Amino acid sequence: MSDKMTPVVAKVLPAEKERFFEATEQIGTTPSNAIRMFIAAFNRVGTFPFEVGVNGVMGRVGTRDE
Numbered sequence: 001m002s003d004k005m006t007p008v009v010a011k012v013l014p015a016e017k018e019r020f021f022e023a024t025e026q027i028g029t030t031p032s033n034a035i036r037m038f039i040a041a042f043n044r045v046g047t048f049p050f051e052v053g054v055n056g057v058m059g060r061v062g063t064r065d066e
Contacts, residue, residue: 008035 012020024034041049 008039 020034021031024031038049
């Protein structure tokens with residue numbers, strides 16, 4: 001018997017959502033699958049599966065790296 005899936009809900013800005021949907025489409029996956037992959041990686045290592053900080057993958061705080 002398989003476990004029943006449960007939703008994860010997060011509020012994001014409309015532009016962030018649109019960019020996320022576009023990025024997942026470009027790499028051939030879905031937003032839901034990308035979130036599941038992130039959760040699995042987070043649970044596997046017990047923390048963020050990448051560096052998080054002022055100059056981490058998100059760029060400098062208050063700027064948008066493109």
